[in-house]
Every structure is written in C-alpha cells, then in structure tokens.
Amino acid sequence: MDENGDLLGETYFEHLNGADLYFEVVPPANESETNESDETPTLIYLHGGPGYNSLTFRDLVGERLTAYRVIYLDQRGGGRSGPLEGTEQGSDTLDLDTLTADVEAVREFLGIEKLTPLGHGFGALIALEYARRFPAHTNRVIVVSPWVHFPDLALTLLEEASARRNVALDDPRAEVVARTPEGQHPPVGAARIEAAFGLLNARDLLNALHFRDAPSRMRLEFADVEGQLMGGAEVQQALVNQGLWEFEYPPFLAEIKKQVYVIAGTHDRTSYPAQVQWLADLADADVTLLDAGHYPWLDDEDEFIAALEEAVRR
Structure with missing residues (x-):
C-alpha cells in the first residue's frame, strides 16, 4: 500500500498478441495470507468506449475492490496501450476476435488459471465472447450497462436525436434494405447512426x-481530465470501418455456458431496457437494476459495489 493506504498494483507494458498492451494487476488486500491454492477471484476489467481506458474506473472504485485480484487492461489502441498499427486499414488489427484473444494473451502471460471478465458498455462484448470461447478459463461473466446489438442501439440513438430536434422519426431501414443487392448485408446500423449524428x-x-x-456527467468528465487520457478516436473509427454498427451478438448468447450477471442502470437508455433484455432472454442472465446511469458507480457507489460483490460471490 502507498502512504494513503491505497493498494499498489504492478504495471506492465507488454507486446502480446501482436500489440503493445498496458495492464495493471492489483492484488487483494490479504495477499500475504494467500498461497498457490488460494481461490481469490481474479477480475479483469474491460472498459467501454470503444477506445476508452481502465484508469478512471480504477481511480473511482478500485479501492472498494480489495477482496479480489483485479486486472485493469487498456484495450489495444486505447488508453495507455500502444496506438493501432495501420489505422487507415484498421479492420485487420481490431475486431472482436482480436480483442478477445488479447484477454487470453494477458491471462497466459500472468499464469492465472481462471478469470472473471467484467465488461462495461462495449467491453461487455469482449467479456461475453471470452466466456463463450474460453469457458475453461472463465469463472463467470459480469457485464455492466452492456451493448450487444448495435443496429438496435443505433435506432435508440436516432429516436432520441429525433425527439430532441422535434422532428418525426425517419428510420432509414426500409430504404437501405430496398437498395441493397440481394445476398449482401444491408448496412442498416450505419445508416441509422449517420442519421442520428x-x-x-x-x-x-x-x-x-x-x-x-x-453532477454524474461532470464527475466523470473531471476524472477523465484528471487522468489525461481522452483519446480513442482512432479505435472508434477503425471499428466503424469494419462494420461495428452492423454487429449483432445475440445469436451467440445461447452458446455461453457460464452464468452471466448483468448490472444496469434504469437511467441508461443506451443499455436499458432493450440491450439488457437480449441478455435476459437469450443468455438467461441474472439482472440487477440500479437507480443509475451508464456508469452506475458514479450515481450510487455503494449499491454498485454491493451488486458486483453479489455477482462475484453468488
């Protein structure tokens, strides 16, 4: 611990799976009492964004997670990890398969047998896919304010933008489908998000x-400025270039053999109720709803920690 009583972690900047990845491993408070057979859960925090970072979550609630070993990973291209290579092409270096393989590379590097992926927003996709692809190395999967169906999310954004501009909703779906050649995927999500923005x-x-x-928004903005990690545009554009807004994960949810826990805020209309419902229906997820927004730890830290502890220990 440092002079303020905060747990100090060990930081790494390693070239893994073809990328320079920054991650920090913070031990549990009782690490001196553990041994090789210790069953202390290891959480790996997978931030949202895409292209965000793990620093603000670590700074805001890390001191409340002392019962666990926590890995704070800045995903490739984001935060303190190295920049994307070949960003103009992007699609060759950034996709869900690659981001999931990065998590497995970190696990292998650290020699940890099992992880509990904790994914927020876009990071929920990575957490879920890791649990689906690597069940032998997954205890359970916890997602906070998850995004799993991006054409639906794009429609939510378009509906909100239309309401705020006081114009009638004009969903371009029918037009896009009509002009898309037979056998090709109609880019409905991209058209919706372009209209919304x-x-x-x-x-x-x-x-x-x-x-x-x-106040919640201002608290996050202050934490972001204080952390001086405001990037992510290259990552976001790379994902857009490879069809992020067409991505639909629900068909894979039934293949996840580990228990899925969802923590969502009822004020986060990007996730609740539509995105959360996909998980409840198709992954038989255990859902905890809080009186909070997309970053529930900003609105009620105690309730968020209690929900997280319940998900980890149940």
Missing part, C-alpha cells in the same frame, strides 16, 4: 442517454 452531435446525444443527472 446528423441531427445531434455524438457527445451531446450520448450524454443525454447515459447520465442520470448533470
């Missing part, structure tokens, strides 16, 4: 849907 800029639109109130 044409009505209202992305930041204002997401702020309107994410936060319960202004």
Whole structure:
C-alpha cells in the first residue's frame, strides 16, 4: 500500500498478441495470507468506449475492490496501450476476435488459471465472447450497462436525436434494405447512426442517454481530465470501418455456458431496457437494476459495489 493506504498494483507494458498492451494487476488486500491454492477471484476489467481506458474506473472504485485480484487492461489502441498499427486499414488489427484473444494473451502471460471478465458498455462484448470461447478459463461473466446489438442501439440513438430536434422519426431501414443487392448485408446500423449524428452531435446525444443527472456527467468528465487520457478516436473509427454498427451478438448468447450477471442502470437508455433484455432472454442472465446511469458507480457507489460483490460471490 502507498502512504494513503491505497493498494499498489504492478504495471506492465507488454507486446502480446501482436500489440503493445498496458495492464495493471492489483492484488487483494490479504495477499500475504494467500498461497498457490488460494481461490481469490481474479477480475479483469474491460472498459467501454470503444477506445476508452481502465484508469478512471480504477481511480473511482478500485479501492472498494480489495477482496479480489483485479486486472485493469487498456484495450489495444486505447488508453495507455500502444496506438493501432495501420489505422487507415484498421479492420485487420481490431475486431472482436482480436480483442478477445488479447484477454487470453494477458491471462497466459500472468499464469492465472481462471478469470472473471467484467465488461462495461462495449467491453461487455469482449467479456461475453471470452466466456463463450474460453469457458475453461472463465469463472463467470459480469457485464455492466452492456451493448450487444448495435443496429438496435443505433435506432435508440436516432429516436432520441429525433425527439430532441422535434422532428418525426425517419428510420432509414426500409430504404437501405430496398437498395441493397440481394445476398449482401444491408448496412442498416450505419445508416441509422449517420442519421442520428446528423441531427445531434455524438457527445451531446450520448450524454443525454447515459447520465442520470448533470453532477454524474461532470464527475466523470473531471476524472477523465484528471487522468489525461481522452483519446480513442482512432479505435472508434477503425471499428466503424469494419462494420461495428452492423454487429449483432445475440445469436451467440445461447452458446455461453457460464452464468452471466448483468448490472444496469434504469437511467441508461443506451443499455436499458432493450440491450439488457437480449441478455435476459437469450443468455438467461441474472439482472440487477440500479437507480443509475451508464456508469452506475458514479450515481450510487455503494449499491454498485454491493451488486458486483453479489455477482462475484453468488
């Protein structure tokens, strides 16, 4: 621990799975009492964004997670990890398969037998896919404010933008499907998001849907500025270039053999109720709802920690 009583972690900057990855491993408070047979859960935090970082979550709630070993990973291209290589092409270096393989590479490097993926927002996709692909190395999977169906999410954003501009909803789906050649995938999600951001800029639109109130938004913005990690645009564009807004994960949910736990805020309209319902219906997920927004630890830290502890220990 440091002079303030905060747990100190060991930081790594390693070239794994073809990328320079930054991650920090923070031991449990009782590490001196553990041994090789210790069953202390190891959580790996998979941040949202995409292209965000794990620093703000670590700074805001890390001191409340002292019962676990926690890995804070900055996903490739984001936070303190190395920049994407060949960003203009992007699709060759950034996809769900690659991001999931990065998590497995970190696990192998650290020599940890099992992980509990803890994914937030976009990071929920990585957490779920890791549990599906590597069940032998997964205890359970916990997702917070999950995004799993991006065409649906794009429609939610378009509906909100239309309402705020006081214009009728004009869903381009039918037009896109009609002009798409037979046998090709109609880019409905991309058309919806383009229409939404044409009505209202992305930041204002997401702020309107994410936060319960202004103080929560300001608290996150302050933490971001203090951490001086504001990037992510290259990662976001790379994912858009490879069809992020067409991605639909629900068909894979039934293949996950580990218990799925969902923590969601009822004020986060990007995730609740539509995205959460996919998990409840198809993954038989255990859902805990909080009076909170997209970042529930900002609105009620105690309730969020209690929900997380329940998900880890049940």
